[in-house]
Each structure stands twice: as C-alpha cells, then as structure tokens.
Amino acid sequence: MWPTYRVEAPRRYLGPVEQNVTSPGRTLRVLVFGADRPGVTAALFGVIDRHAGGGGGLVVADVEQIVLRGRLVLGVLLTAPADWDETALRLELHRWGVDWKLDVEVKAGVGDNQPRRAGRSRVTVLGHPLTPAALGRMAEEVAGAGGNIDRIVRLAKYPVTAIELDVSGIDPLVLRNLLAPAAAACGADVAVQRAGLARRAKHLIVMDVDSTLIQDEVIELLAAHAGCLQQVASVTERAMRGELDFAASLTERVALLEGLPEEVFTKVREEVRYTPGARTLVRTLKRLGFQVGIVSGGFTQITDLLAADLGLDYAAANTLEVVDGRLTGRVVGAIVDRPGKAAALRGFAEAAGVPLSETVAIGDGANDLDMLAAAGIGVAFNAKPVVRAQADTAVNVPFLDTILFLLGIPGDEIAELTEEAGESR
Structure with missing residues (x-):
C-alpha cells in the first residue's frame, strides 16, 4: 500500500464538522487567530481541560489548524450537555487570548453537523504563472453554479503553481464542463476529479511516448538519418491531428526508412530527450508504489531502451523489421494504433490487477484518444486541440511531473523524495 497525503487547512467555516455524532447537544466553537509560536495549541487545550469536567462534560468534536506565513488559525469544536454553562470558559479563554496576544472568538450553537453537500470535487488549478484572474474566474464559476469552495491549499510553487480546491454542491462532471473553458480563457490548466478515496487509488499510470514522455518523435529522428x-x-x-488513419500513415512513413542500418537505433537513442520532469514523475510514482507503463505508436527498438532506463513496469510499441542488419521498411506484427493503445492499457491493468477506474493515461495526439477515454482519468499533455477537447483534463505546461499534483501529491513531498535519493529533478 502506498502512502497518502493530507494537507491540513481550514474548511469553508470552522463550524459543524463532517462526521456524524449521535448527540445533537450544544456546541461551542472556539477560533484563535494571531502570530504562531510554540505551545499555543497545548495552552489552549489546557484552558479547555480545566473546564471540561467529567462524566459527559465537554468533548472535542473537531480540530483544524493552519499556519500561513507565520499567522495561525486554530479552530476547536466542542460538544456539551444541553444544560452546560460556558460563561466561565468564555471569560478564561478571552483572558488567555490577551495574555498570549491572540484574538479569540467563542460562539455557541446547537448540533455538530450539517448535511453533507452533494457533489464533492477535488479541483487542481495549475498556472505558469498563476494569475489572480484565473483563480477569480474559477471561484466565480463555482459560485455561479451554486457550489461552494470548502478548502483551498497550495500543492506546489515549482515548476508551476498548483492550487487545490475542495468544492461541494456541484456534480463533478458539470463542474468540469464549467471550469475547463474558463481556465483555458485565463491561461491556466484545471483538473476536476470526484473527491473520495478513489482519487488516491490511481495504481497504474500509462503514458504515450513521443511528445509526451520524450520531447521528440522517434520516427522523425530515424527519418533525419534516412534523409x-x-x-x-x-x-x-x-496523423496526430486525426486527419489520417494512423495505421496507413505509419505504413507510409516506415516505408521511407528502408535500407537504414540497424546501428541507427543506438544513434537515435542518444538523441532522444526526456520531457522535463519525466524522471521525477516516474521516480516519485515508483517510490509511492504505483506501476508505470508506456505505450507507443513508435518502435520497440527505442521504447524498450527507455523502459529499461526508467525502470518501467510495462511497455508496448510497434517493431520495425530488420533483415541482414538493415530496416526493410515494414512493421512486424499488428500495428499499435489508436485501438491498440487502449487495448494495451487494458492489458497492463489486467496484469497489474488494477481496475481501469484506477488508472491514469497521458497522451498528446488523436492516436491516444481511446486510451484516454478508457482510463479512470485521461490527461491531455500539451496536446492537439481535438485531444484537449475530449480528455478529462488538460495540462499545457512543459513539465511532465505536474501530473503528480493531479494525484494530490504536494511539491514538498516530491522534493523530499528527490533529496533523500540525492537526485536532481
């Protein structure tokens, strides 16, 4: 089992908690604001404990805390019997606040839960840079549709700014259709996923290779050597724009490579450039227990070398026929085309023992559309317009490791894993 991450931050309000408590008795909400310092939380609970009593007195129902640039927001929700008198506690809490130079707000209420709002989503907004207009537009769209932002936290500041929002009150699919065009108009990327445990369970990540895992098109590198x-x-x-049948276009292009010596594969492998963040993405996923595969309309003579270099679990691609040390201009076996990529994803998932709903597929061209549609979440990475329009989410920054933020993995956790290994991004 891989680790999960939870970044503590206040909800929309530090009031009724999102859990069921059998007694609907009185509640007392305590909010503390001010400069953070060691011992604040311990001192606050020391004050509360002196008034808690025993045998059904004060009970802690919820606690949330955030420290933002040295400023503390600490909230405690207490439940109490209906006849409990909070006057003495109120007075001592306010005196304590004066002594510690903190603002203290105490409010009594009834019941400790509101009905959970339907339609909970986790929204990830990426910007390079992230502008106020982009976040403002996201919030405007949420409010206009009758939803609410319950929580906001920053996941990363490098290589992009990544902000995560918990949104309730709107069906995730409806929210995605609202936010995607709004984000594009503001020069940002947005991913909307249904909140819950399923989001943490993307066991298998499958990527396209050309112009996704790597910056190049391998067949073009080969063609350069063939003139x-x-x-x-x-x-x-x-073909990548979807204007040509992939299998026919591949056959046409491969025919032009006839006569190349097989030593060309070594030269081309040396020319291949990984997309920035590719190693970080794979390394982090592997250390967290994910399985990672690649599927390509390119060629096994190159993809097998990439898979070995990165320590990938699965790889599928076409194989160029070589006879007497030279390319014949033909492909051996069935062509890995658009349906073939989706079939490879299903095969990888079956081998990994992972349901398709717990997979992520990443690609850039029309050839990837079936694979993106079959996966639990399909990510269009710096993709053609037809792919961006049909994928679950689009990432338009040139850093492949930003995919980690869509999985809710914070940037500082990624950096920690990298530093522990003594490696660079």
Missing part, C-alpha cells in the same frame, strides 16, 4: 525528414514530419503532423 526524408520533411516527408515524414508532414505525415506525422496530419
């Missing part, structure tokens, strides 16, 4: 780069690049671009 037909422009011809191949033109066909590739049309």
Whole structure:
C-alpha cells in the first residue's frame, strides 16, 4: 500500500464538522487567530481541560489548524450537555487570548453537523504563472453554479503553481464542463476529479511516448538519418491531428526508412530527450508504489531502451523489421494504433490487477484518444486541440511531473523524495 497525503487547512467555516455524532447537544466553537509560536495549541487545550469536567462534560468534536506565513488559525469544536454553562470558559479563554496576544472568538450553537453537500470535487488549478484572474474566474464559476469552495491549499510553487480546491454542491462532471473553458480563457490548466478515496487509488499510470514522455518523435529522428525528414514530419503532423488513419500513415512513413542500418537505433537513442520532469514523475510514482507503463505508436527498438532506463513496469510499441542488419521498411506484427493503445492499457491493468477506474493515461495526439477515454482519468499533455477537447483534463505546461499534483501529491513531498535519493529533478 502506498502512502497518502493530507494537507491540513481550514474548511469553508470552522463550524459543524463532517462526521456524524449521535448527540445533537450544544456546541461551542472556539477560533484563535494571531502570530504562531510554540505551545499555543497545548495552552489552549489546557484552558479547555480545566473546564471540561467529567462524566459527559465537554468533548472535542473537531480540530483544524493552519499556519500561513507565520499567522495561525486554530479552530476547536466542542460538544456539551444541553444544560452546560460556558460563561466561565468564555471569560478564561478571552483572558488567555490577551495574555498570549491572540484574538479569540467563542460562539455557541446547537448540533455538530450539517448535511453533507452533494457533489464533492477535488479541483487542481495549475498556472505558469498563476494569475489572480484565473483563480477569480474559477471561484466565480463555482459560485455561479451554486457550489461552494470548502478548502483551498497550495500543492506546489515549482515548476508551476498548483492550487487545490475542495468544492461541494456541484456534480463533478458539470463542474468540469464549467471550469475547463474558463481556465483555458485565463491561461491556466484545471483538473476536476470526484473527491473520495478513489482519487488516491490511481495504481497504474500509462503514458504515450513521443511528445509526451520524450520531447521528440522517434520516427522523425530515424527519418533525419534516412534523409526524408520533411516527408515524414508532414505525415506525422496530419496523423496526430486525426486527419489520417494512423495505421496507413505509419505504413507510409516506415516505408521511407528502408535500407537504414540497424546501428541507427543506438544513434537515435542518444538523441532522444526526456520531457522535463519525466524522471521525477516516474521516480516519485515508483517510490509511492504505483506501476508505470508506456505505450507507443513508435518502435520497440527505442521504447524498450527507455523502459529499461526508467525502470518501467510495462511497455508496448510497434517493431520495425530488420533483415541482414538493415530496416526493410515494414512493421512486424499488428500495428499499435489508436485501438491498440487502449487495448494495451487494458492489458497492463489486467496484469497489474488494477481496475481501469484506477488508472491514469497521458497522451498528446488523436492516436491516444481511446486510451484516454478508457482510463479512470485521461490527461491531455500539451496536446492537439481535438485531444484537449475530449480528455478529462488538460495540462499545457512543459513539465511532465505536474501530473503528480493531479494525484494530490504536494511539491514538498516530491522534493523530499528527490533529496533523500540525492537526485536532481
């Protein structure tokens, strides 16, 4: 089992807690504001304890605390019998606040829970940079649809600013359809996922290779050595936009590689450039217990080397035929095309013992659409417009490790794992 992460921060209000308590008796909400220092929490509970009594007196129902740039917000919700008199506690709490130079607010109420709002989502907003207009627009869309932002926390400040919002009151699919175009108009990226344990259970991550895991198109690197780069690049671009059948376009392009010596694979592997953050993404996922695979319309002669280098669990791609040390211009076996990528995802998930609902697929081209649709969440990474329009979420910054923020993994946790290993991003 891999670790999970929870960043403590206040909800929309530090009032009724989100748990069921059998007694609907009186409540007392205590809020503390001011400069943080060691011992504040202990001192506060010391005051409360002196008035708690025994045999059904004060009971702690909820506690939440956040320290933001040295400023403390601490909230405690207490339940009490209906006939309990809080006057003495109120007075001592206010005196304590004066002594500690803290603002203290005490409010009595009844009951300790409000009905949970339907439609809970986890919204991740990415910006490079993240502008006030972008966050303002997200909040405006949520409010306009009758939803509420219950919690906001920063996940990362590098390589992008990543902010996570807990939203309630709107169906996640409706919210996604509202926020995606709004974020695009503001130059930000947004991912909306249904809140709950399922979000933490993305056991298997499967990526496209060309222009996703790596910055290059392998067939174009091969074509450069064959002297037909422009011809191949033109066909590739049309195929990735969905204008050409992938299998037919691959056959046409591979035919142009006929006669290349097989030593070209070594040269091309040396030319391949990983996308920034690729190593960090894979390394972090593996250390957290995820399984990681790649599926490509490219070629096993290169993808197998990448999989071995990164320590991946699964890999699938096409295989170029080589006879007498030279490429024949043909592919061996069935072509890994758009349906083939989705089939590979299903095969990886079955081998890993992971339901498709607990998978993440990442890709950039029309060839990836079936795979993105089949996964629990499909991420369009710096993708063509047709892919961005159909994927669950889009990431348009050039850092592959930003995918970690969509899984709720904070940047400081990622950095800690990297530093422990003595590695760089």
